[in-house]
Amino acid sequence: MTRHIRHAAAFCALLLVALLVNATRVQVVDSQAYDDNPANRRTAIARYDQPRGDILVDGEPVTGAKDTGEQLRYERTYRSGPLYAPVTGFASQVYGTTFLEHAEDDVLSGTDPMLAPLPLWNDITRARNPGGEVVTTIRAAVQRAAYAGLGGKKGAVAALDPATGKVLALVSTPSYDPERLAGTGSAVTGAWAGLNADPDKPMLNRALSQTYPPGSTFKVVTAAAALDAGEVTDLDADTRSPAPYTLPGTTTRLANEVEGCANASLRYAFQWSCNTVFAKLGVDTGQDAMAGTAKKFGFDTPGLRIPSPVATSTFDTAMDDAQLALSAIGQYDTRATPLQMAMVSAAVAGGGSVKAPYLVDRTTTDDGDTVASTGTRTLRQAMNPGTAVQLRELMTDVVEKGTGRNAAIEGVTVGGKTGTAQHGIGNAGTPYAWFIAWAQEPGDAEPSVAVAVVVEDASADRSDISGGGSAAPIAKAVMEAALR
Structure with a gap:
């Protein structure tokens, strides 16, 4: 037994x-x-059982939370949603998260272990911390000026502090209210379907996720390559450039929109945007030097995050001379995001140094203790400092007496470059209007703002579109707001 x-x-x-x-x-x-x-369902229930942390602009939250009393209790709310949608993205209980809501989700949702009072505390207790806060570099006045300037047009604006890389404004229009995607009801699914079906693509972040042919704004890169390579040593010397210019190996003749481009100096060609001079200059400088300089500015460099991901801007590295000529004036397969072209302008303003752009100044706990902060970081030197000084001189001429006079600000030194980019089959599409610029207050050692503006505006008359006419006034308003 x-x-x-x-x-x-x-x-x-x-x-x-x-x-x-x-x-x-x-x-x-x-x-x-x-x-x-x-x-x-427990994970989702726990995730929405407390409010998300806020995203801040100028110290004020542009997000919030609404207690629905339902199983997925807290829904995201947005203040001035369309204005800040390219910055915040959306946080949807059905469709997930985008942009800062996605990149900083661990902090905002309270799951980041750095929010815990002690190391491994959450792993032991299985607790969830209150959502932290994300303090952005955006300045509300600059953001509003960019949004108001674009108005009802399709387009985008990116503004940077050249000295630090801080993103001061990031606007894409037409925009949408991300609050329409919060919650779980039929209104949310209907809003999602409508936004995705909209031919104007309001959820497309044109400042970060869309690339465009940069047109004549790319001539800044071409000029930098030519000056660094020694192809041009005197800004006022004749460039031996015919007008029109026959593209190498073809019978295609490239013309200009203005007079006086034949054998024009680099100064004149830059001031009045002579296509023939820059096309020939790109060929004379050569594929390797052009591609190398473009890469130093940030082209063909994937993986840029601010912390939201940024589409890769491209400059073809396998072209014949005719294609290189077109690429040198920002056409053929050359593509750039507005943020990339703001980086080009900022590099000129910053002595040739390309600073890493960033959108998040710091993240904090719910009671304001800093969790992490972002510092200034130099990505690379795009050009010799002496070349940057020469380009600032050329860009200043554009605004003071050339195609960019609509960007002039009284009492402020402004440099800029206009661009009108052809696109579509046989260049039949309405051209994109570009303007890149920087502004420097009297007494300041360096410019304090750099900006890029692109306007699609498919409803405009083709003959009325130009970087100086459509985009420069927007850039002016943005720079004035930044200087204030």
Whole structure:
């Protein structure tokens, strides 16, 4: 009898050990798989059981939370949603997160372990911290000026502090209200379907995610390559450029929109945007030097994040001379985001140094203690400092007496470059109007703002579109707001 009891006890002990082993497997080894299982509602319920942390502009929240009292309790709200949508993105209980809401989701949702009072505290207690806050570099007045300047037009604006890389404004129009995508009801699914079906693509972040042919604004890069390579040594010397210019190896003749471009100096050609001079200059400078300089500015360099991802701007590295000529004036396959062209302008303003752009100044706990901060970081030297000085002189001439006079600000030194980019089959599309610029207050050692503006404006008359006419006034308003 005693032997049977011992056997039964041993069997019960074995069952207990098996139960403990299985519980350990479920709670430790397989816990992440159960947490990630789409059928597990506990994660979603816990995620929305507390408000998300806020995204701040000028110290004030541009986001909030609404208590619905439902199972997924808190929904995201947005103040001036369309104005800040390219910055915040959306946080949807159905469609996930985008832009800062996505890039800083761990902080905003309270899951970042750096928010915990002690290391490993959350792993032990399985607790969730209150959502932290994301303090942006955006300045509200600059953002509003860019949004108002674009008005109802399709386009984008990116503004930077050349000395630090801080993003001062990031606007894309037409925009949308991200609050329409918060919640779980039929209104949300209807809003999602409508926004995605809209031919104007209001959810497309044109400042970060869309690339355009940069047109004549790319002549800043071409001039930098030519000056650094020694192809041009005197800004006022004749360039031996015919007008019109026959593209190498073809019978295609490239013309200009203005007179006086034949054998024009680099100064005149830059001031009045002579295509023939810059096309020939690109060919004379050569594929390797052109591609190398473009790469130093940030072209063909994937992986840029601010922390939201930025589309890669491109300059083809395998072209014949005719294609190189067109690429040198920002056509053919050359493509750039507005943020990239703001970086080009900022590099000229900053002595040739390309600073890493960033949108988040710091992240904090819910009571304001700093979790992480972003510092100024130099990505690369795009050109010699002497070349940057020469380009600032050329860009100043554009605004003071050339194609960019609509960007002039009284009492302020402004440099700029206009661009009108052809696109579409046979260049039949309405041209994109570009303007890149920087502004420097009297007494300041360096410019304090650099900006890029692109206007699509498919409804405008083709003959009325130009960088100086459509985009320069917007850049002026943005720079004035930044200087204030």
